[in-house]
Amino acid sequence: MSARHGRDRRPLTTERVIHGAVSLADEIGISALTIRKLADAIGVKPMTIYHHVANKEAIIDGMVNQVFSEIDLPPTDVDWRSAMLVRSHSMRQVLAKHPWASPLMESRTTPGAAILRHHDAVLGCFRTAGFSLEATAHAYAIIDAFLYGFALQEATLPATGGPTMAEIATQIARQMSDGYPHLAEFTTGHVLQPGYDFGNEFHFGLDLILDGIERTTELGRSVASTA
């Protein structure tokens, strides 16, 4: 924290502001991210920041755009399912690295270039594979709902490793063995078992969804729906 105060003597750029904001949010969370702390982190006075961004909202815009830029685009030289697997796993990894990001990803009213490029590439992946616009909308909506929702759940898990996790769960389990029998059984009998890893639910879920999309599009390349 003190190691980077006032270090970089190059003139400040918007990029340095945004990058510093992402790093600081990763460290302390987005609700604790203030202009003043950000200024301190990048070695500048608070008011200097306003010469490179309009306000805090513009910083958030830039942060979300940077997160999108870190996500691998679906490769264009493989089938759509393989391409979406690559893009989905990359997205999960990026959202796990920036746990504050998921609620913000779809909330930007002025999307940056990386956001537009990302959506264009994903849409292009489906369209090139022969999906109708309707099938594309279905596929994109369910996949991203799953990715964002999973990231939301994953963001609340204790940092990394099992000790804290087990403590919390055991404590909860004690209080609920009487009134919440299924919750008690599930916690002690499954979640607290040695081999359990919530992350595995990702692969099950993603495969189920891609299977379902594949099945739907196989039935004639055009998805029936109540118009």
Place this chain on the structure above:
Amino acid sequence: MSARHGRDRRPLTTERVIHGAVSLADEIGISALTIRKLADAIGVKPMTIYHHVANKEAIIDGMVNQVFSEIDLPPTDVDWRSAMLVRSHSMRQVLAKHPWASPLMESRTTPGAAILRHHDAVLGCFRTAGFSLEATAHAYAIIDAFLYGFALQEATLPATGGPTMAEIATQIARQMSDGYPHLAEFTTGHVLQPGYDFGNEFHFGLDLILDGIERTTELGRSVASTA
């Protein structure tokens, strides 16, 4: 706003604080929800609130608990799929009514009674239907990821009705017709078409997921996975 200042002369209760906070967050958003504005809304001085809740974090805890309490539990007298349809549609409706809630629903480290009751009922729904603990974990994870993620996407749509939506999309479409061909095609050719309603993606997605779960559990009631 001015109509409810200082009205209720009954002694303040924790319930009135929480309920007032939920209503105010529905109106102005959770980032604009401050203790001072909340006090004003329920007709009391800011410091009075601290006699009924420990701090703002406790208010958030109570708000999330109230949101859970509004979600219909899965009925116990029908098959698991019908029960999950009821619970899922109710959850979507409640999360749409409280657009600030989705990112907070799974983030509580001290869950209230309504939260525990809800999770116990959903787990019980699967277990009673014969799901293994592992299959239950798979099913619960994918369904809730979809519900939370969909709510996140739905929360960013313009309030209600099409006019503003079309304006924004047209504006975006103009700027991206050159660099983002798939996005331009998708926006003008599908999203901006008269009949399009993003809400319809919910039914497609939920059905696909429930189909997948059904198919998985039919193959022997026990789900294979890398342990």
Place this chain on the structure above:
DNA sequence: ACCTGAACACCGTTCAAGT
């Protein structure tokens, strides 16, 4: 028992300067 005023250490942001 229940409520509150004054105060403290913070916020984001504006404005008028400094080099």
Place this chain on the structure above:
DNA sequence: ACCTGAACACCGTTCAAGT
């Protein structure tokens, strides 16, 4: 051109009172 100090209207929260 790039940076900044002082100030304003806010925050959450503590503490010592008021009825």
